[in-house]
Amino acid sequence: MSQKHIKILEKPKGRRFVISDIHGCSKTFKALVGNKMQLTKDDHLFLLGDYIDKGIDSAGVIDYILYLKENGYKVFPLMGNHELNLLEASQEYNERMFRLFLKINKCKGIVDEQLKIKPHYLAFFESLPYYYELEDYHLVHAGFDFRNEKPFQNYKAMLEIRRFQADTELLKGKKIIHGHTPTNLTDIQKSITNNAVVIPLDNGCVYTKPHKILDYKQLGNLCSLNLDSLELILQKNVE
Numbered sequence: 001m002s003q004k005h006i007k008i009l010e011k012p013k014g015r016r017f018v019i020s021d022i023h024g025c026s027k028t029f030k031a032l033v034g035n036k037m038q039l040t041k042d043d044h045l046f047l048l049g050d051y052i053d054k055g056i057d058s059a060g061v062i063d064y065i066l067y068l069k070e071n072g073y074k075v076f077p078l079m080g081n082h083e084l085n086l087l088e089a090s091q092e093y094n095e096r097m098f099r100l101f102l103k104i105n106k107c108k109g110i111v112d113e114q115l116k117i118k119p120h121y122l123a124f125f126e127s128l129p130y131y132y133e134l135e136d137y138h139l140v141h142a143g144f145d146f147r148n149e150k151p152f153q154n155y156k157a158m159l160e161i162r163r164f165q166a167d168t169e170l171l172k173g174k175k176i177i178h179g180h181t182p183t184n185l186t187d188i189q190k191s192i193t194n195n196a197v198v199i200p201l202d203n204g205c206v207y208t209k210p211h212k213i214l215d216y217k218q219l220g221n222l223c224s225l226n227l228d229s230l231e232l233i234l235q236k237n238v239e
């Protein structure tokens with residue numbers, strides 16, 4: 001099994017970027033990384049999980065991540081709840097249930113005709129850690145449960161928690177960047193300009209139409225945060 005916690009304390013020659021919750025939006029992801037950010041091999045790119053489901057091209061998102069890694073780009077992906085759910089469903093569900101699960105999640109192209117997760121995708125999912133600790137940041141999919149006695153060992157919360165209060169003493173001056181919960185653009189921008197300890201980065205790039213609960217006019221961008229300049233780069237959904 002993979003390491004759950006990885007420290008990356010040295011800074012790259014280039015820039016450090018974070019992107020979260022791509023959810024099958026492969027064209028939007030490529031437009032952000034290739035055009036808007038102009039990622040170079042000197043940069044570090046951290047990805048906070050939930051590559052698959054909801055959008056139309058889950059396989060294409062992972063293909064692009066693997067392409068970047070294979071071509072010498074320094075990409076550091078994390079586990080999201082959608083990746084873990086897929087791994088668990090593929091092991092625990094019977095064929096009928098798993099077929100339904102894949103249909104509901106619109107997770108196309110990830111499994112073969114025998115409903116087995118394709119080997120290179122399985123290896124990718126199984127390699128994903130749960131959080132990165134940098135010199136100045138903690139990067140995690142959903143957040144940390146600081147009500148828990150050992151928040152940095154509560155891996156379930158890292159993928160699922162919705163609201164949490166940061167314990168600044170435990171964080172030792174480091175900020176948290178997380179995704180998982182679609183957050184209005186003005187709230188994301190506010191947390192950055194207010195120098196907040198916790199910065200949400202999921203602007204629900206997959207939500208481009210009126211929604212029962214969410215205000216889609218405040219959503220629909222894939223966000224990239226430059227960890228050093230705190231510049232927020234936005235890419236509107238182009239699927």
Ligand SMILES: [Mn+2]
Pocket residue numbers: 050080081082141159179180181
């Ligand atoms: Mn999530």
